[in-house]
Amino acid sequence: MTKDIIVKAVDVTKLFGPFTALDKVNLEIAKGEVCCIIGPSGSGKSTFLRCINQLEKMNSGAIWVNDELVGYRREGNNLYEISDADMARQRRRVGMVFQRFNLFPHMTALENVMEGPVQVLKEPVAEVRKRAEELLARVGLADKIGHYPSQLSGGQQQRVAIARAMCMRPDLILFDEPTSALDPELVSEVLDVMKDLAASGMTMIVVTHELGFARNVANTVAFMEAGKMVEIGPASELLTSPKSPRTAEFIKAVHS
Ligand SMILES: Nc1ncnc2c1ncn2[C@@H]1O[C@H](COP(=O)(O)OP(=O)(O)OP(=O)(O)O)[C@@H](O)[C@H]1O
Numbered sequence: 001m002t003k004d005i006i007v008k009a010v011d012v013t014k015l016f017g018p019f020t021a022l023d024k025v026n027l028e029i030a031k032g033e034v035c036c037i038i039g040p041s042g043s044g045k046s047t048f049l050r051c052i053n054q055l056e057k058m059n060s061g062a063i064w065v066n067d068e069l070v071g072y073r074r075e076g077n078n079l080y081e082i083s084d085a086d087m088a089r090q091r092r093r094v095g096m097v098f099q100r101f102n103l104f105p106h107m108t109a110l111e112n113v114m115e116g117p118v119q120v121l122k123e124p125v126a127e128v129r130k131r132a133e134e135l136l137a138r139v140g141l142a143d144k145i146g147h148y149p150s151q152l153s154g155g156q157q158q159r160v161a162i163a164r165a166m167c168m169r170p171d172l173i174l175f176d177e178p179t180s181a182l183d184p185e186l187v188s189e190v191l192d193v194m195k196d197l198a199a200s201g202m203t204m205i206v207v208t209h210e211l212g213f214a215r216n217v218a219n220t221v222a223f224m225e226a227g228k229m230v231e232i233g234p235a236s237e238l239l240t241s242p243k244s245p246r247t248a249e250f251i252k253a254v255h256s
């Protein structure tokens with residue numbers, strides 16, 4: 001595998017009972033790239049992200065993050081599941097931002113951002129605090145660090161969630177519809193933070209219906225339908241002249 005490929009998924013298949021949620025999904029993302037995944041409800045977008053960070057176990061196929069096989073180790077021709085500790089170590093390298101912020105309600109914005117590095121990575125508190133304050137300032141919340149989630153708007157909570165993911169210094173961040181639970185007027189403040197993050201070189205996989213964001217920020221766009229990766233291409237090409245008629249139909253439907 002070439003050095004700058006940070007995520008590689010090969011024939012990832014996920015079944016829920018008899019139902020095939022992911023059907024031989026392939027994707028490659030280079031370091032520093034932003035890939036937006038689009039597609040109708042139920043097409044497997046969240047399931048795919050959840051396989052990348054091991055919230056779901058795939059049935060077959062393989063995913064590499066940073067040249068490391070996710071969830072398994074290879075010995076000769078055999079694959080063995082890795083230990084829980086190794087799985088936890090791998091998962092720490094992948095940040096995740098959810099549709100519904102998932103902040104700890106009993107912790108301030110600053111405490112939420114500091115929690116992972118202090119409790120999980122066991123980093124020195126003073127160092128983490130400094131980094132967390134800088135990150136909260138970067139997402140425009142310098143004056144809200146002592147606020148609890150209930151005292152923040154949805155857009156502000158999502159910006160805290162992004163700062164929290166960044167504070168772990170992950171290799172990549174997965175976003176699952178990060179703006180779709182927000183009031184329309186709060187969407188752009190979150191997209192602006194994501195745009196800044198992309199410009200700083202963070203590798204990002206973003207499931208989104210915000211085609212404007214995809215057009216302006218993504219390097220590649222992937223269209224999924226019914227568990228299949230229908231089409232992947234440079235953002236400008238896929239969004240303006242998709243090869244598959246299904247992609248074209250979907251894009252048209254989202255726009256209208
Ligand atoms: N735990 C589960 N058990 C059974 N079926 C599931 C489970 N999780 C997901 N599915 C099914 O797998 C399919 C893909 O779901 P997924 O959540 O990945 O879709 P999605 O593309 O993220 O959709 P949306 O845009 O609505 O978020 C759906 O048909 C869903 O019902």
Ligand SMILES: [Mg+2]
Nearest residue numbers: 045046047176
């Ligand atoms: Mg989803």
